[in-house]
Amino acid sequence: MLNRLNKLFFEPHSIAPLLVFRIIFGLATFISTARFLYLDWVDLHFISTQVQFKYFGFEWVKVAPAAVMYAIHYLMLAASLGVILGAFYRLSAITFFLLFTYCELIDITYYLNHYYFVSLVAFLLIWVPANANFSIDVWLKKTQKRWVVPASTINLFKFQLILVYFFAGIAKINSAWLFDAMPLKIWLPANSHFPLIGFLFNYPITAYVFSWAGMLFDISIGAFLLYPKTRFLAWLVVVFFHAITGALFQIGVFPIVMISCTLIFFSTSFHEQVLQRLAKLFSISFRSEPNPDAANSAVSKIPSSMISFLLVVWMLFHVLFPLRYLAYPGNMYWTEEAYRFGWRVMLMEKAGTATFYVREKTSQREGVVDNADFLNPHQEKQMAMQPDLILQYAQFLQQHYHSKGVEVDKIRAEVYVTLNAKPSKLLFNPQLNLLEIVDSWAPKTWLNRFEE
Amino acid sequence: MKNKTFLSLIVGLLFLVSCKEKDKGMDAALAFDRGALLTSMSSNLIMPAYDSAVFYFSQLHSSVNQFKQDTSLENLQLVQQNWKQFARSWQLAAAFNFGPAAESGIKKSLSEEIASFPVSSTKIESFIMAKDTSFANFDRDSRGIFAIEYLVFDLNQNNPNIFQKFASDPWRMHYLLACVHQVGLNLNLVQTGWKSYQAAFVSNVGTDIGSSTSLLYNDFLKYYEGLKNFKFGIPLGRRPGQTTTLPANVEAYYSGYSTELAKEHWRCVQLIWNGTGLKGEQGIGFKAYLEKVEGGNALITLTQNQVAATQAKIDALPAGKLSEAIQNDFAKVDDVHTELQKLTRFFKSDLSSLIGIAVTYSSGDGD
Numbered sequence: 001m002l003n004r005l006n007k008l009f010f011e012p013h014s015i016a017p018l019l020v021f022r023i024i025f026g027l028a029t030f031i032s033t034a035r036f037l038y039l040d041w042v043d044l045h046f047i048s049t050q051v052q053f054k055y056f057g058f059e060w061v062k063v064a065p066a067a068v069m070y071a072i073h074y075l076m077l078a079a080s081l082g083v084i085l086g087a088f089y090r091l092s093a094i095t096f097f098l099l100f101t102y103c104e105l106i107d108i109t110y111y112l113n114h115y116y117f118v119s120l121v122a123f124l125l126i127w128v129p130a131n132a133n134f135s136i137d138v139w140l141k142k143t144q145k146r147w148v149v150p151a152s153t154i155n156l157f158k159f160q161l162i163l164v165y166f167f168a169g170i171a172k173i174n175s176a177w178l179f180d181a182m183p184l185k186i187w188l189p190a191n192s193h194f195p196l197i198g199f200l201f202n203y204p205i206t207a208y209v210f211s212w213a214g215m216l217f218d219i220s221i222g223a224f225l226l227y228p229k230t231r232f233l234a235w236l237v238v239v240f241f242h243a244i245t246g247a248l249f250q251i252g253v254f255p256i257v258m259i260s261c262t263l264i265f266f267s268t269s270f271h272e273q274v275l276q277r278l279a280k281l282f283s284i285s286f287r288s289e290p291n292p293d294a295a296n297s298a299v300s301k302i303p304s305s306m307i308s309f310l311l312v313v314w315m316l317f318h319v320l321f322p323l324r325y326l327a328y329p330g331n332m333y334w335t336e337e338a339y340r341f342g343w344r345v346m347l348m349e350k351a352g353t354a355t356f357y358v359r360e361k362t363s364q365r366e367g368v369v370d371n372a373d374f375l376n377p378h379q380e381k382q383m384a385m386q387p388d389l390i391l392q393y394a395q396f397l398q399q400h401y402h403s404k405g406v407e408v409d410k411i412r413a414e415v416y417v418t419l420n421a422k423p424s425k426l427l428f429n430p431q432l433n434l435l436e437i438v439d440s441w442a443p444k445t446w447l448n449r450f451e452e
Numbered sequence: 453m454k455n456k457t458f459l460s461l462i463v464g465l466l467f468l469v470s471c472k473e474k475d476k477g478m479d480a481a482l483a484f485d486r487g488a489l490l491t492s493m494s495s496n497l498i499m500p501a502y503d504s505a506v507f508y509f510s511q512l513h514s515s516v517n518q519f520k521q522d523t524s525l526e527n528l529q530l531v532q533q534n535w536k537q538f539a540r541s542w543q544l545a546a547a548f549n550f551g552p553a554a555e556s557g558i559k560k561s562l563s564e565e566i567a568s569f570p571v572s573s574t575k576i577e578s579f580i581m582a583k584d585t586s587f588a589n590f591d592r593d594s595r596g597i598f599a600i601e602y603l604v605f606d607l608n609q610n611n612p613n614i615f616q617k618f619a620s621d622p623w624r625m626h627y628l629l630a631c632v633h634q635v636g637l638n639l640n641l642v643q644t645g646w647k648s649y650q651a652a653f654v655s656n657v658g659t660d661i662g663s664s665t666s667l668l669y670n671d672f673l674k675y676y677e678g679l680k681n682f683k684f685g686i687p688l689g690r691r692p693g694q695t696t697t698l699p700a701n702v703e704a705y706y707s708g709y710s711t712e713l714a715k716e717h718w719r720c721v722q723l724i725w726n727g728t729g730l731k732g733e734q735g736i737g738f739k740a741y742l743e744k745v746e747g748g749n750a751l752i753t754l755t756q757n758q759v760a761a762t763q764a765k766i767d768a769l770p771a772g773k774l775s776e777a778i779q780n781d782f783a784k785v786d787d788v789h790t791e792l793q794k795l796t797r798f799f800k801s802d803l804s805s806l807i808g809i810a811v812t813y814s815s816g817d818g819d
Contacts, residue, residue, distance in 0.1 A: 044813065112815060185746050190659040190808030192483055202483030250660060252815030351805035353797035358692035367692030368793070370681050378812035384801065397692070406693040416797040418805050421747030423754060424797055 009152040009308055015133050016271035017154050017264050019086075022130035023278075024260040025121060026084035029096060032118075032253040033076045042069050045110055050374050051396050052107040053382070053389050056439070061105040072099050083125065086135020089143070090126065097122040109382035109389065113345050114254040117164060120318075121157065121261070128153040134275055134286055152311055157264050159315060162222035164258075167322045167343035169218030176348070178215065181207035182420040183349035191248050217241055225265040238262050249346060328443050333419055334427075334450035336386050337443065352384035352417040352427065358397055359410040369397060385417050387427065387444050394434035411435050425451060484744035484807075486657045489727070490664050492736040494650050496729030501544040502643040504730065508538040509639055512600075516632050520625055523618055528611055531604050536709050539597055542567060543716040545639075547675040547724060550667040551653060552645025562642050566596040566635045569682075570701045576602060576627070583623050585630035595631050598704065603628045605706040661810040669738070669809050672724050676799055679717045680792040683710070687778055688789055697782070699775035710774035718766055722759065725799075738803060745806050755798040762791040 036042065046052075047066045054061070063069065076099050082092025101119045104110070130153075131137045132146035176182040181204065188201035188210065200206045217237065224234035239259050246255030279286035300307065325338035332339055333348045356369040371380045374396070383389040394411040401408050410433045418424035428447050437446055512534040519527040546563050553562035575594040579585070587595055603624065606614050618624050656664040682703070684690075689697040702710040723730070727737025739755075742748035765787040770777045778785050804811055 039813075041814070110814060182746075186806065186808045189483060189745065193486070193657040250810055250814075250816055254815070349805055349808070351801035353800040353802075355793065355796070360693070360695075363695065365689075365695065367694055368685060368690045369692055370677075370685070372677075376812075378814045381812055401693055404693055408692070416801065418802045421745075421806055423747070423750050424802050 005308070005312075007151070008155050009150060009311055010304060011151040012148045013151040013154055014268040014272065015129075015146055015149045016268055016275055017266070018128060018130045018149060019134045020271045020274050021154075021157060021261070021264045022086065022089075022125065023084050024263060025125065026080045026082075028253070028257050028260050029100070029118065029122070030077060030080035030084065031256065033073055033080060035253060037070075037073050037077075042066075042073055044376070046103075046106060049107065049376060049379065051379065051393070053109050053379065053392050055105055055108050056388070056441070058105045061102065063106050072103065075099055076103075083130075086131035086137050089131030089135060089137050093122065093126045093130075097126055107379070108340075109379045111340055112252070112254070113164070113341075113343055114252075114257055116341055117160070118257065120160060124156055124160070128156075134279070152307070154264065156311070156314075157261070158226070160318070161258075161261055161264070162225075163318055163322075164343050165218045165221050168345055169215055169220075171342070171344045171347055172211070172215035172218060176420050177211050180420070181211045183347070184210050184214075186349045186421055187249065187346075194248065214241075225262060228267065231265060231267075235262060235265070245346070251346070254345075330443070330447070331450035334417070335444055335447055336388070348420055350385050350417065350419050351381065352415055353424070354380075354384035354390060354393075354413055354415040356394065356397060356411060356413045358401060358408050359412075360401075361407040361409040374400070384415065385427075387447055388439050390415060390427075391434055391437055391439045398435055408435075419450070484741050486659070486665050486741075487654060489736045489741060490654045490657065490668070492727055492729075493668060493724075494646075494653055496727070496731075496733045496735040497544065497723060498548045499646060499650065500730040501541075501548060502639075502646055504541045505538070505545040506639055506643045508534070508541040509636055512538045513632055513636055516628060520629065523615070523625075525611055525615055528604065528615055532707070535601060535604060536707065536712075539601070539704060539707075539709065539713055540716050542597060543713060544720040544723070544730065546678075546717075547720055548668075548671060549674070550671050551649045552642045560592065562638055564592055566638050567598065568592040568596055569598040569703050570705060571596070571598045571602050573602060580621065580623050580627045583626075585623075585626050587630065587634055595634055597635060599631045600628065600635070601704060602706050603631070605708075607706055607708075609708075659807070659809050661813050663810075665807075666809050666811070669804060669807075670811060672721075672738070673799055673804075675717075675724075676721050677796070679714065679721065680789060680796065683714050683717065684785065684789040684792065687775070688782070688786055690786075690789060697778050699778045702774045702778070705775055708773035708775070711769055711772070711777070714774065715766060715769075718762070725755070725759070738807075741807055742803070747806055751798060751802050751806060754802075755795070758791070758795045758798060762788070762795055765791045 043066075046063045046069050049063070052063055064072065076096055079092045079096035079099065082088050083096060097119065100115075100122055104115050104119060129143070129146060129149055131143055132149070135143070137143040138145045172178070184207040185204060188207050192198045192201045194201065221234055221238060224230040225238075227234075242255035242259050245251065275286050322342035325332050325342060328335065328337040330337070333350065354371065356371070357366050358369060359366045371383075375383060375393075383393050390413060394413065397411055398408045412430055412432060413434060414430040415427040416424040417427045426448055432446060512531070515527065515530045515534045519531050546567060549561045549563045555561045555564070559565065570593065572591070572593045575591050576599055579594055593599075604614065618628075653664045659665055686694070687698050687700075687702045689695070699705075704710045704713050722728075723737075725737050725739055727735040727740055729735050739752055742752050765784075768784055769788060770781045770784055774785065
């Protein structure tokens, strides 16, 4: 066991997959950031919002002034470029990780699993010598050229990718997904205009096929990608799967990220060929020398036992953290406790209508809030079904009216939520004073139980 | 080997599932035809709504011209009558504030450009005083349908008083004509725009953001909430921080025609829900869409029940001015607001969730 782990971590491995991964990941973040700028989501998501919903423990993260927000995004473009080219690599990787993660932490309503994934990968890239070849840094002699790296620098990314798929697959093993074909029974007919196969989406059977196939795909694809004989076919399935879901659903750059990142599973010779073609394209020389530094693949002065320990801790955390939902009673889809950071994607169709009633202290007069006065449609949609955000919004409203000279002693909300086409139900007692509820990691006992 | 197991597993499961599904029927006729919804909506409701608004506008326009030629009490009465008809016909058109009616550049949406309320009498009077009919400003509460209303109606139905004001200041008439002109210009542009936009509207059968169904739905929702929030909520003093009712904030305060317009607005909400055409044609609306989707029939029942409950309260609104009813018969008006509030969730989250319509641009994880 230890031996096997030692091999997975420290066995000398060609650097080629890591180099290609660096280039591809940099390209993906470059495209993603460019798209973000092109759609002017800097404005939509950050600048023109009045309220930002916070991550637990990151309430101190604030949105920066407009010019700074734009500058950050241009800096991310530059940092992505730095990663692609392996130029000032560590600085680029750190810059990208910090800026990207900062942007994600500004407003939780924009939380996406693949943004979390990008943050994690960006963080890991800081620690690996992905610039030790085929890079500007080597060309500038800033970094020592390497042909071999410890296997962990590559396997860690594979591990991260497998987790995404595997947990997404586990999450699909529930009765709504498998036996009611929910939410695909809603989402597919909504796409019946899809070219060629769209007409199939009107048949309920298609939703079942997609549900089961999706579950099996997610659960097993990691294994098929690891196994050399099935690898290529598995990757084609990855491409097909993400292309279809990308075309059907509003999931942004997620398909591109996954299709490109999964290339890391390919063989060393594949990656060497890719690099040689790239080298030819840019007329630079890239000639593999037969393992000149094979014996000395370690890239760090940190003792390997320490590295092993850190790697195991990291991996354990990422296996266990998504499982924290097991510690909560009740229906996770309803309470959303432990829902985020668990690779739960495209799992439920959920929507809510949240009406907030604000009571003025002296007159005891109650007013109804028009959410559109404070939130954009995306924020309102997310807030209206997520208990923690509902509490945050109540706090915001109290402060807002306080600043207008209106002292508020009670805020209650009538929140009706529909989950997977079931008639909407009250999320909690509408008489509760939300100002008295403190959010925490503890189970949210103030919520109504989900009635099946 | 692994692949084969995988494949046979899938095939087996599919077989299992297909057996289970047989009783539910495998008929593609179950599917909802969004193209038919869009065709029905545009030819039975949207185009007729704009045509009707333009027609009643032209009547108002010519009566205002006549009033200018011959500033008589009878002609003023004719203007008032035509204004009411036009304001009433506008109610339905206001539900389709997208496509050619959407905001573009510095121009706001048609509703905001021509139907903002309450208007500011102070601004209107000062523009008249300054002999300024340019509208080269962003004071949308100084023009439009309700600025016309302010100019041609007197709160106490004292027509000679209005007559007097027009007679004593020619710029009042200039301002009125400018308002009429501005409304006509915007309205005609949109009506013409729809003629060329209709084909594109009908053929864009997706459900993503920007698709016709999504535009139609999102504007329907805004239109519905507008009735609740602006025509009842604010005048009733229902906003947080409001310490009193604001009866003067009702739509059509000066003509006292608010209740009629609110009732018409409410009727139009139901036309769109039912898909009934302006001329009573049986068409396809959101209700028909729900009939074809998972969980739809349950939602139809809930919605219809709440529509009926709301209708009862609307029918019970006191006759006469809404602004007065808010002061003298608060509970009855407030009841309407309450029932509208209860109806909101069915139109807002439940409907969009069941038919899978995108309401935001941002990418999602699919929840």
